[in-house]
Amino acid sequence: MRHLRLTFDDGPDPVWTPRILDALSAASLRATFFVIAKRAAAHSAIVRRACAEGHAVELHCDAHIRHTELSPHEGREDTRRALARLAALDVRPARWRTPWGVQAAWTADVAREHNLELCHWDVDTHDWRGDSAESMLAATGPSLRDDAVVLLHDGLGPGARREGCGETLRYVRLLAGELTA
Numbered sequence: 409m410r411h412l413r414l415t416f417d418d419g420p421d422p423v424w425t426p427r428i429l430d431a432l433s434a435a436s437l438r439a440t441f442f443v444i445a446k447r448a449a450a451h452s453a454i455v456r457r458a459c460a461e462g463h464a465v466e467l468h469c470d471a472h473i474r475h476t477e478l479s480p481h482e483g484r485e486d487t488r489r490a491l492a493r494l495a496a497l498d499v500r501p502a503r504w505r506t507p508w509g510v511q512a513a514w515t516a517d518v519a520r521e522h523n524l525e526l527c528h529w530d531v532d533t534h535d536w537r538g539d540s541a542e543s544m545l546a547a548t549g550p551s552l553r554d555d556a557v558v559l560l561h562d563g564l565g566p567g568a569r570r571e572g573c574g575e576t577l578r579y580v581r582l583l584a585g586e587l588t589a
């Protein structure tokens with residue numbers, strides 16, 4: 409295994425995202441951040457840093473709500489708001505991972521309207537549960553084949569059962585060790 413696609417949802421977080429960027433940079437790894445636009449606007453320096461360091465900043469949402477709980481109009485408005493906030497930071501997403509990966513009947517239409525490619529994942533670390541880095545590595549190890557898309561979180565979304573993203577940071581460091589070994 410030499411190449412994984414690390415993806416981070418729910419950031420940027422003022423504490424954890426810079427630490428994860430440090431860890432990626434130390435290992436010369438590039439990742440994709442599916443951001444909550446509201447948080448991106450509040451922490452624009454972190455978004456600029458991620459872009460400057462060669463990471464992709466893509467769309468997660470503005471409000472973190474399942475698409476199945478939004479009307480088509482509400483979904484369109486959330487997406488429009490999110491893209492406007494990101495455009496103000498010179499970020500123009502090409503990819504979209506929806507909250508919880510949930511799509512509604514309208515999701516594909518809205519994606520098409522904004523030329524967004526809908527993205528899922530291959531390997532779920534379940535890092536939001538608060539598992540240790542070692543147990544996440546043990547659980548995901550067998551599925552970490554070349555080019556697998558790995559789901560991680562650099563911020564705490566609704567339903568997160570942990571206080572911070574320290575184990576995600578440690579998981580990235582452990583994985584980086586294996587990738588560069």
Ligand SMILES: [Zn+2]
Pocket residue numbers: 417418468472506507508565
């Ligand atoms: Zn999320």
